[in-house]
Amino acid sequence: MLNKLEAIFMLLAEKIGKNKYLISIRDGFLLTTPLLIIGSFFLLIANFPINNWTEFWARFFGENWTAYMAKPTNATFDIMAILAVVGIAYSFARELKVDKLSGAAVALVSWFILMPYKVSDGSITLAGIPLNWIGSKGIFIGIITAFVSVHIYAWVIKKGWVIKMPNGVPPAVTQSFAALVPSTVVIGIFFLVNSLLALTPYNNAFELVFRFLQEPLLILGNTLGAVLVAMGFQHLFWFFGINGGSIVGSIMQPILTPLSMENLEAFKLGGVLPNVINQQFYDLFTTFGGAGSTISMLIAMVIICKSKRIKNLSKISFIPAIFGINEPIIFGLPIVLNPMILIPFLVTPLMNILVSYFAMISGLVPFTSGISIPWTTPVIISGFLTTGWKGALLQLILVIIGVFIYMPFVKMMDKQYQRDELKANDNSDDDISLDDLSFDDL
Numbered sequence: 001m002l003n004k005l006e007a008i009f010m011l012l013a014e015k016i017g018k019n020k021y022l023i024s025i026r027d028g029f030l031l032t033t034p035l036l037i038i039g040s041f042f043l044l045i046a047n048f049p050i051n052n053w054t055e056f057w058a059r060f061f062g063e064n065w066t067a068y069m070a071k072p073t074n075a076t077f078d079i080m081a082i083l084a085v086v087g088i089a090y091s092f093a094r095e096l097k098v099d100k101l102s103g104a105a106v107a108l109v110s111w112f113i114l115m116p117y118k119v120s121d122g123s124i125t126l127a128g129i130p131l132n133w134i135g136s137k138g139i140f141i142g143i144i145t146a147f148v149s150v151h152i153y154a155w156v157i158k159k160g161w162v163i164k165m166p167n168g169v170p171p172a173v174t175q176s177f178a179a180l181v182p183s184t185v186v187i188g189i190f191f192l193v194n195s196l197l198a199l200t201p202y203n204n205a206f207e208l209v210f211r212f213l214q215e216p217l218l219i220l221g222n223t224l225g226a227v228l229v230a231m232g233f234q235h236l237f238w239f240f241g242i243n244g245g246s247i248v249g250s251i252m253q254p255i256l257t258p259l260s261m262e263n264l265e266a267f268k269l270g271g272v273l274p275n276v277i278n279q280q281f282y283d284l285f286t287t288f289g290g291a292g293s294t295i296s297m298l299i300a301m302v303i304i305c306k307s308k309r310i311k312n313l314s315k316i317s318f319i320p321a322i323f324g325i326n327e328p329i330i331f332g333l334p335i336v337l338n339p340m341i342l343i344p345f346l347v348t349p350l351m352n353i354l355v356s357y358f359a360m361i362s363g364l365v366p367f368t369s370g371i372s373i374p375w376t377t378p379v380i381i382s383g384f385l386t387t388g389w390k391g392a393l394l395q396l397i398l399v400i401i402g403v404f405i406y407m408p409f410v411k412m413m414d415k416q417y418q419r420d421e422l423k424a425n426d427n428s429d430d431d432i433s434l435d436d437l438s439f440d441d442l
Contacts, residue, residue, distance in 0.1 A: 020095040021147060026250035028088030028146070029257070032080055033372075039076030040372040042069050043268070044385060047369075070268070077264060078131050080257075081138035085111050089146035096154040102179040103150045109183075110149040110190040111142055114197075114205040133206050136261030139254060140214040141206050149186050156182035214258070221255035222277050224357050228350055231286055235346050238291045241336040245291065256282055264370030273367040276360045280368035280386050285356040288379040288399050290326025292335065292345040293352060295379065296402025300410045303403075307417035310410075323376040333413075340416070344409050348402045355398060365390045 046054070046069035057065055086104045093103025115138075119128035132138075156162075163177040193205065202208040220226055230252050237244030259278035266273050289295025298321055301314040310333075317328040335341050359365045368386045379399060383391035 020092065022247075022250040024088050024092035024095055024147070025143065025254060026246065027091040028084060028086075029253055031087030031090075032083045035076045035083065036080065036372040037374055039073040042072040043264075044371055045069055046073075047267070073268070077261065078135050080136055080261065081134050081142045082108070084139055085142040085146050088143055089150050092147060092150045093154070096150060098150070098154045098157055099175060099179060102175070102183065103153055106153055106179075106183045106186050107146045107149040110186055111138075111145040113187065113190045114141065114145065114194050116204045116206060136258040137210065137214075138206060139258055140217070141209040143254060144209060145190075149190065152186045152189060153182045156185050161185075217255050218258060221252070222259055222275055224277070224353070227277055227282060227286075227353055227357075230282075231349050231353060232346065235291060235349060238330065239336065239342055239345065241331070252282065253279065260368075260370040260372075262370070263367060267369040267371070273369065276357060276367050278368060278370065280370065280373065281356065281360075283375055284368065284373060284377075284382045284386060285391075285395065285398070286352050287349050288352075288395065288402070289321035290324050291330065291349075292326070293348045293399070293402050294326045294329050294335070294345075295321045296348060296399050297341075297344070297406040297410060298329065299399070300403045300406040301414075304407065304411055305414040307414050308421060309417050310414055322378050325376070338413075340413050341409055344402075344406045348405050351401065351405065352398050355401070356394060359394055365394050 046066040054066060085108050089107030090100045090104040093100045096103075115129065115133055117127050117129060119126050119130050157178075161181050163180055165174045165177055197203065197205050197208065200208070202211070230248050234244035234248040237247055256277070256279040259275040260280055263273045263275050263278055263280075287293045289298065298314050298318050301310050302318070305311055305314070313329065313332050317326065317332065320326065320328060330336060333341070335345055356365070360367055366387045368391070371386055373382050373385055377385070379395050380392045383393075383395040387394075
């Protein structure tokens with residue numbers, strides 16, 4: 001049975017892992033990650049979860065000091081879709097083996113062609129670039145535009161419809177002219193699409209995609225069932241030695257990130273946070289110490305294990321696990337293909353989701369603010385930074401519950417490893433050593 005499951009998941013992981021679209025989404029969003037963390041850092045300083053924090057610093061820097069701190073935040077979060085389009089198009093052009101910079105540039109231009117250049121406050125409408133569309137709201141149309149535009153660009157190049165310059169022309173000039181015809185075709189097609197959509201009730205592609213694709217996906221992704229299924233698959237992949245976070249994350253990130261951005265906007269305005277489920281919930285309240293919430297298992301190992309193998313491994317693995325790195329325990333224990341540890345490895349993260357969800361939905365713990373925290377931030381600290389002391393306490397409780405879930409399974413594994421060590425010692429005593437031989441006995 002285990003071999004059949006392994007074959008199924010290995011085949012599925014191979015297909016997903018080699019999918020050019022998912023690879024491009026995953027790598028494209030990496031462009032936004034460090035910038036969003038930097039922007040979140042400034043927002044966190046301005047809204048640190050301590051009473052009277054802003055009033056204290058206002059004495060030294062004036063009442064408007066938080067407005068200055070918000071500038072880097074706005075400069076990163078408010079243009080997130082632009083960064084995503086460039087990053088995804090660049091990655092997809094690399095996958096299709098065409099010029100990466102040209103692919104990213106033509107995708108960005110195509111995306112702006114589809115954009116409605118109207119800014120309205122309800123009473124007055126002016127020409128301009130609407131900030132809501134270049135933020136999280138424009139991500140899905142950005143992903144579609146990046147893929148379609150680069151596809152067309154690569155198709156034209158493979159047809160040979162390019163201007164070829166004579167030998168001796170500088171490479172930069174040759175490359176520029178080679179991109180001229182493909183870029184013209186792409187921009188012409190997107191111009192026609194935009195003109196046709198202007199005749200429809202939706203007026204533009206942004207409204208169309210948002211209503212018929214992005215909104216339904218956000219509603220689906222903002223459900224307890226969707227997160228439980230995603231987390232379950234993520235850990236099944238890990239059980240078979242496949243990086244489940246990378247595979248499942250490439251699918252879930254485009255859904256969870258806009259939900260985080262909605263919370264962030266409400267947080268900046270001091271309003272009610274709309275989404276209990278978002279990227280920070282998924283990253284910071286489901287697993288602690290890496291996949292399987294293995295920091296709980298490591299604590300259980302330290303408390304009850306007597307096996308030398310487990311003791312030594314727990315010492316090596318504990319510090320990396322504090323920062324969310326648990327490959328030493330995944331492959332060293334191992335957890336991979338170890339049926340004895342599969343149940344707690346799956347159950348603990350799912351339990352974390354259920355407890356966190358109902359703790360937040362009931363009002364006992366605030367929703368995560370949408371502030372991007374590096375995934376390496378230690379447990380309790382990450383909870384405090386995103387939800388205050390209540391979130392930190394929730395994380396601590398979940399880690400303790402996880403210890404008790406892992407304990408009986410760790411105890412069984414420890415007994416097995418102790419028996420293996422005893423057998424190994426007995427066998428070593430039976431080994432023949434040349435030092436025991438003496439010619440005096442002959």
